[in-house]
Amino acid sequence: MLRDWGSRDKAFIALTARIRARLLEIAGVGASHVAVPVQGSGTFAVEATLGTLIRPDAKTLVLVNGAYGKRMVAILERMGREAAVLEWPEDRPVEPQALDAALAAEAAIRHVAVVHCETTSGILNPVEAVAEVVARHDRGLIIDSMSAFGAIPFAGAEVEFDALAASANKCFEGVPGVGFAIVAKDVLAAAAGNAHSLSLDLHAQWRGFEANGQWRFTPPTHVLAAFDQALAEHADEGGVAGRYRRYSENRRILVEGMRGLGFETLLGDEVQAPIIVTFLMPSTPGFDFQLFYDGLAERGFVIYPGKLTVADSFRIGCIGRLGPDEMRQALAAVEVTLKSMGVGVLETVSR
Ligand SMILES: *Cc1c(COP(=O)(O)O)cnc(C)c1O
Numbered sequence: 624m625l626r627d628w629g630s631r632d633k634a635f636i637a638l639t640a641r642i643r644a645r646l647l648e649i650a651g652v653g654a655s656h657v658a659v660p661v662q663g664s665g666t667f668a669v670e671a672t673l674g675t676l677i678r679p680d681a682k683t684l685v686l687v688n689g690a691y692g693k694r695m696v697a698i699l700e701r702m703g704r705e706a707a708v709l710e711w712p713e714d715r716p717v718e719p720q721a722l723d724a725a726l727a728a729e730a731a732i733r734h735v736a737v738v739h740c741e742t743t744s745g746i747l748n749p750v751e752a753v754a755e756v757v758a759r760h761d762r763g764l765i766i767d768s769m770s771a772f773g774a775i776p777f778a779g780a781e782v783e784f785d786a787l788a789a790s791a792n793k794c795f796e797g798v799p800g801v802g803f804a805i806v807a808k809d810v811l812a813a814a815a816g817n818a819h820s821l822s823l824d825l826h827a828q829w830r831g832f833e834a835n836g837q838w839r840f841t842p843p844t845h846v847l848a849a850f851d852q853a854l855a856e857h858a859d860e861g862g863v864a865g866r867y868r869r870y871s872e873n874r875r876i877l878v879e880g881m882r883g884l885g886f887e888t889l890l891g892d893e894v895q896a897p898i899i900v901t902f903l904m905p906s907t908p909g910f911d912f913q914l915f916y917d918g919l920a921e922r923g924f925v926i927y928p929g930k931l932t933v934a935d936s937f938r939i940g941c942i943g944r945l946g947p948d949e950m951r952q953a954l955a956a957v958e959v960t961l962k963s964m965g966v967g968v969l970e971t972v973s974r
Contacts, residue, residue: 624798628844635844636836638851643832645854649863650772650787650805651779657811659829660803662822662843665769665790668802670698671823672765672788673736675814676806677704681733683765684709684725686717686753689743690930691767695736702819707732713744713933716894719752726760734763734785739771740896743930744889745938747775747896751782758783763810769793769802770898773857774866774942785810791846794866794898796944797853800846870897873941873950880954881939884961885969889936897941899927904935909966912937918960924953 628635639660646658661671673695677683682705685696692710699706709725711717717737726732735757739750750766757764763785768777772787773794779787786806791797804825811829818824822840831839860866874897878888881902889901904912912928916937919926929936939953961967 624845624849626848628848630842630844631837635842635847638847639832639838639842640836642847642851642854645858646803646805649857650777651781652805653780655808656779656805657808657829658803658805659811659825659832660801660842660847661825661828662800662838662840663802664799665788665793665802666694666698667823668788668790668804669695669767669769670702671802671818671820671825671828672786672804672806673698673704674702674820674823675818675825676763676765676786676810677734678817679704679819681705682707682729682731683734683736684722684729684732686722686735686737686748687711688715688717688746688748689713689738689741691738691741691743691769692736695738695767713741713931714746714889716746717748717753719749719756722753723756723760726756726762732762734765736765736767739766739768739777739787740775740898742770742899744901745896745899746890746894747771750777754782754784770942771896773863774870774898775896776863776867779805791850791853794870794942795850795853795857796942797850798846800843801850867897869946870941872947873897873945874900876947876950877939877941877954880951881957884954884958889931889934899938899940899942901929901931901936901938904929904937905966905969907966907969909964910961910969911964914964915960918963919953919956922956922960924956 643658684707688711696706766787768787768789770793772789786804788804790802792799814826886902927938
């Protein structure tokens with residue numbers, strides 16, 4: 624990142640091509656799909672994917688069990704694309720059987736959109752089973768795999784999907800500033816003219832890369848240089864399997880340690896992804912979330928406030944350049960912070 628890259632220079636063209644090829648490998652797909660990066664945060668990639676693949680007159684069913692599913696609905700509504708919603712509580716995975724019934728009942732639905740790991744709660748949705756239902760009904764599937772892709776196993780060759788969107792700065796541990804979609808080539812080829820936006824048109828973006836290897840508009844060069852390095856480190860760690868192993872171990876240490884201190888997780892272990900863990904807010908007298916947050920931050924650990932509607936909560940991530948040592952240090956900081964608030968072992972939590 625300390626070097627200036629000429630965005631139309633051949634070294635940078637090669638860097639872009641390397642990233643695009645590597646993303647396809649990680650997704651487990653070959654020439655059937657293409658990787659199309661797009662400037663901006665992950666939401667830009669999701670918005671570009673929805674806006675490009677969905678024709679203006681087509682209806683989309685969005686499976687919602689958290690804020691990111693709701694965000695896709697908001698994007699569709701803002702673009703004027705018709706959206707139907709199938710919704711579950713935030714602590715329950717989406718259910719393929721209910722999707723099956725909804726698709727059987729409504730032929731007008733052409734696309735289904737689902738979030739892979741709903742980062743709102745940290746729940747893992749069964750995207751493979753969802754994909755099977757969507758394919759059986761001959762509709763198109765769009766996956767927001769932002770917080771899963773790169774660390775949660777995904778056998779792209781065996782899953783029928785039109786597109787998957789993610790970004791550099793979650794499980795790839797890159798810096799923020801670029802997202803991407805992995806799109807079925809035939810679907811993308813047929814999507815010319817759909818997009819509501821010039822800069823978020825993935826078809827045009829793809830045609831640009833195919834034409835001369837360059838980005839249509841100025842790319843975040845330093846961010847891409849970092850992403851290239853992040854992908855090399857991802858490979859060195861053993862790719863998706865290696866990262867899944869480390870994050871799973873982070874989650875194990877975190878959940879065991881927090882439970883040992885009396886905290887309770889929102890989710891059952893069987894649906895908890897190794898990405899981010901939601902803890903219910905303790906009701907113990909003396910526990911104050913702002914003091915807790917600030918105490919951890921002073922000790923070098925920044926956590927996440929809750930984003931749930933079903934329960935008062937906070938979240939702690941398992942991803943990023945963290946391993947067992949850092950997770951144990953975080954637990955030690957939690958323990959010291961509780962003591963500093965005059966709260967010993969937590970015994971009761973609210974739900
Ligand atoms: C992080 C994330 C996004 C994108 O959010 P940005 O703030 O735009 O990076 C989208 N979906 C999910 C599931 C996410 O975790």
